[in-house]
Amino acid sequence: MTAAPIVPTLKTPRGRSTTPNEGRTASLLLSPTFLVLALVILYPLLSAVYQSLFSAESGLDEQGFVVEGDVFVGLRNYLDIFAGSESGRFYNALWNTSFFTFVSVALETVIGVAFAVAMNRAFRGRGFLRAAVLVPWAIPTAVSGLLWRWVFQSNGIVNTLTGTQVLWTAEGFASQVAVITAEVWKTAPFIGLLVLAGMQIIPEEVYEAAKLDGANAWKQFWSITLPMVRPALLVAVLFRMLDSLRMFDLPFVLIGPRKESVETLSILAWESSNQLEYGTASAFSIILLLYVAAIAFVFIKLLGADVVGSGAERKQRKARPAAAKGVSR
Amino acid sequence: MRQGRQKRRLIVGAALLATATMSLTACASGSGSTGGGSTPAATEELSGRGPITYVSSPDASGAAQTSVDAWNAEHPDEQVTWVELPLDADQQRQQMVQNAQIKGDAYTVLNLDVVWTSEFAANRWIVPLPEDALPTDELIPATVDAATYADQLFAAPYYTDGALLYSRTDLLTAAGVTEAPETWADLQAACDKVLALPEAAGMSCYAGQFDKNEGLTVNFSEAVASAGGSLFTEDGQPDVDTPEALTALEFLVDGFDSGMIPQDAITFQEEQGRQAFQEGKLVFLRNWPYIFNALSKTDGSSAVAGKFGVSPIPGEDGPGVSTLGGRNIAISSFAENKATALEFIQFFTGQEQEESRLELSSRAPVYGSFFEDEAVVAKYPYLPTLLSSLENAAPRPKVVQYGETTAAIQDEVYSAISGDKSPEDALADLQASLEEIVG
CATH class of the missing domain: 3.40.190.10 (Periplasmic binding protein-like II)
Structure with missing residues (x-):
């Protein structure tokens, strides 16, 4: 996850037709990769789908010992999730997951880009700042959850500094604010660094030309920097969204399990599996997978995030002369 | 054109493979899904000797390690290896449950929270102990009760805790x-x-x-x-x-x-x-x-x-x-060398080892006599109060x-x-x- 690709520079031989023979060799050479992928991705996925069609039925015999067996229930696990007596919990978790994702990713993007702009300036201690910014990203999420729990506890530093008595780690909107704060603190640097990398490949002449044309800093940012880091930014945002939709450890550690206001889909899946209801847990995971896939699809379609880098070359070639004239695309 | 056909063939192949994998998994879980099993055990014979494992939460005080070392020094052919689980209780339980579900023999002696004991016993993940395995008269009654399920003793009380x-x-x-x-x-x-x-x-x-x-x-x-x-x-x-x-x-x-x-x-x-x-x-x-x-x-x-x-x-x-809080020690049903395990449990939770652990750890022992021992009480002044608290303690819901x-x-x-x-x-x-x- 951390080693996210910035605009890949790999040149794909486009336009040149491949002979069938070459295609066969390519498939042959790639087959070990496909085999490994099938083993570590396809198989667990299919097995999860399969398992989600079963339910563990258990009862006690007259001596008080458990008699159990997996029963095929078809789509009943899904039906229960969407329309059963506990469906309210699912919709609440779905809402929380989406709410956390969109709010925190939006904040992270704004703050991350601001970081990148600041770090892109030449000043003393820039190297130090870049390293310092990475610290939150390097801290394991569970640890940062504990750290923020300590910050937000009732006699913690937040309440002391603001002179309030807000119960951040209990329930309600305050606890959602706590989770979002910690999440943004941790992951804004990730966006910042990816955007910074994108910024550093913008040639200096472009800015010089813009200055000659009398563009102020604000205009330069909107018309040059932002359009030119767009591919890197979109990939970073996409990665963050996919990551954030699976959010588990931060609310779990910072606020705790079974807290309605911060319960996410991953927490529901964890809880089912903890209670040995692997069928329901698999169903939750499959639903989450589909949801994540749908969001990613919409994101790529709407904003044209260039994940595989196929069009990067072409776009950059197009963007350069356009930006050189100081015109935004 | 030709490539298109090839692609289609590939997809069909993948689909076939997928179906095959699915039916394979079907077989696998089909055979494994009949849990439970034989008739309720009227204390089966605990047999087999040899090396065993002790599966437990970490013990920062080092007290439990000294007990294990003492055992190992006396039993060169029946060594106990400590398998340390995460500090988080939920994760400990999950790992032990997973081991039980695959009927793994890697875990022999389990350190269980008192509230999990019923679940493990009812699922037959742990074996009942022989009637005379423990000096139950000398133990605090509430701790024995918490190690009992369906009128059978399934575990040995290790340490206890009360409000x-x-x-x-x-x-x-x-x-x-x-x-x-x-x-x-x-x-x-x-x-x-x-x-x-x-x-x-x-x-x-x-x-x-x-x-x-x-x-x-x-x-x-x-x-x-x-x-x-x-x-x-x-x-x-x-x-x-x-x-x-x-x-x-x-x-x-x-x-x-x-x-x-x-x-x-x-x-x-x-x-x-x-x-x-x-x-x-x-x-x-x-x-x-x-x-x-x-x-x-x-x-x-x-x-x-x-x-x-x-x-x-x-x-x-x-x-x-x-x-009632605290921990029990039990034997996994799927382990080998159960005879060694039983002896180790008797040694580990015996009065002598409980006493020597008091030096290092403030965990309350399960023998009532310690709570009246003056030297011990001088070190842990809350023990008499704890004993009266434990004497009318009630276990948390004993449900599976x-x-x-x-x-x-x-x-x-x-x-x-x-x-x-x-x-x-x-x-x-x-x-x-x-x-x-x-x-």
């Missing part, structure tokens, strides 16, 4: 209260007097563990038992929609409403409560014995060192009923689906104390969800 009421004796004396509170009314009356003192400005009366986790189940079931009720009937049916449970829940809800329990106590787990008491913000605190050492520290970290005392927790009409049960209790009690539901509604809903879980 204590910590109180600020300096302030109580200043306010003219000489007796530790025995009832909730006494508690309130003592607080009223203490909080009127100028030196008690800004303090709150009472706190326990009210955050939504296991601590809340503990505090609620203690309150119910202390009001003379019980969460489950003798034959294991849920019984929470009762006047006693209502009294108990109202004690907590009214406590929050009247300010007797501070608002922020709803975020307290064990440690937050300890901090608040240690900083001098609470008159009374319900907690476990382990915080005694931290509170007594004279290096400046504790504002209450030498200013507090312990007593059994209060109840509705008299002393309250503590819940403990995970779901405690979750349901936490859900409903938390919504009552946070004001989302009336106590009556919360208890009615709790009864309904417990019936669904048990039934």
